[in-house]
Amino acid sequence: MSTAEILVIDDEIQIRKLLEITLQSNGYKVAKAGTAKEGLSAAATSASDLIILDLGLPDENGQVVLKKLREWYSKPVIILSVKNSEEEIVSALDNGANDYLLKPFRTAELLARIRSVLRNSMLSESSPTIKYEDFEINFSTRTIKKNNEPVKFTATQYELLALFVKNEGKVLTHQYILREIWGADYITQSQYLRVFVAQLRKKIEKDPDRPKYIVTESGVGYRFVAKELE
């Protein structure tokens, strides 16, 4: 695996230090910046493959920094934020962040998120069929099979599952999903989404009450988590 370079933008020197040690010991190259200004210039000059951005920067609002970055930076951005700011996370995701982590975060979680967004950004055209442990989805025939038996899905159920699968590992906000599946007029009608997610879980999860594939991100949205079978 080629060493990816990660730019850490955080005003706390201890967090920068911690991330540097964690990331380097896991084979990543690390660049650091302590302010929004430094961060933006570092992003422009370095060849970073991913940015970890703290939303609470001293010189500029993290959301503004994110928007500025997204004017030209197309590689993944992971947001660091504190709890109780779900709204902030949702708007960061709307502003183009690929994922988020709440402080305090666990190292394993951080590394998993990094791997996931890096893999997604390198993903080229996907094949027509993707197989998972409990089901497989075929994009060309728009069908889902479970234990090699076709399972009946309504058009909306299929669209929703396909949206999740195509965004594997990525957190999708409620509003985003509602807009994609039902249209812009429905972004406040979250009750539909709750019901359809419950239906999907019943169809694809082994234990719908302890979902492995469609995971709830409290107050934010859902994340499709799965290891694709070779």
Add this chain to the structure above:
Amino acid sequence: MVFNSFALLNGVRKRNQYILSILIVCLVSVICFTFSAYIGYEVAFILLLTLSYIAMFFDILPVLLAAVLTGLIWDYFFLQPRFAFDINKPEDVITLSIYFIVALVNAVLTFKIRQIEKTIRIKEKKEQTLELYDTLLSSLSHELRTPISIIVGATDNLLDDGAVISAADKKGLLQEISIAALRLNQQVENLLNTSRLESGFLQLKKDWCDINELLHQVILKLDTELKGHIVHIDVKENLPLFKIDRGLMEQAFYNIIHNAALYTPTNSAISISADCTNEKLVVVIEDDGPGFPESEINKVFDKFYRLKNSISGGTGLGLSIVKGFIEAHEGQIELGKSILGGAKFTITIPAEYISL
């Protein structure tokens, strides 16, 4: 009974006190007047008694008004010559003067006593606040400093180049640091939630919520803590979606179930059920642990309250946060005894719901 009416009349507004004292005086006077053939000079005492009663309950100004009024009424209607303010006999002048003095002294004394009572009440309240503050400080300093000491101590050991620590011990110290940090985080979370409630600016962000999913997610979050427990979740089939603040309710359920996991022995059963009763969301969380002593049930939702002899690790904020978040939803929480033998929390939330 007297105390009840005291409290009742204390609440009567000043303007109403004037009207009421006039009414009472007039009423008593009319009664006395009707029976004036049977009672003579003693009317003065009856009126004085009425005045004393008014003085017990009302503010000083309405009492003074009543004093003047009774004096005038006595003079005009009862003193010879009747139906005139004239006073002929010198002893009547003395009686009337004494009457006024007694009435005024009565009013002023009662007023003073009430002032003193008020000062004492304020002082008591201050002392209570101070006591609460002391409890907060001692609880906080203990609950925050313990994990900090563990972190500082363990890292000192690990950083000491001269110390010989086995690999197993090293791992042990690191685990202690990790546990201490998580515990600190939990305490900070509680403090933040308490200050959110205290600020009075808690704004609910309501959205449709799948209660079954919510409860399962709380259980999932408490996976480690619930490892030695048997958890049973029973959500009614086709339970409607409820419009609630998911974040707050998740925290509320988390705190209750976390408590249950913490304060019941290993292998205890925890049963969680959810239903829609009388258009309200009803969630019951019960266990077969030791439960709460009957005498302490009323206090468990108080801030900083901790059961006697309870194990360390809490600030006594958890259940007060639960109550605060549920009341923010205009809901109720009740603690009782479960048929399983332990504690039974019943949460009732009136919320918009939708069946799809």
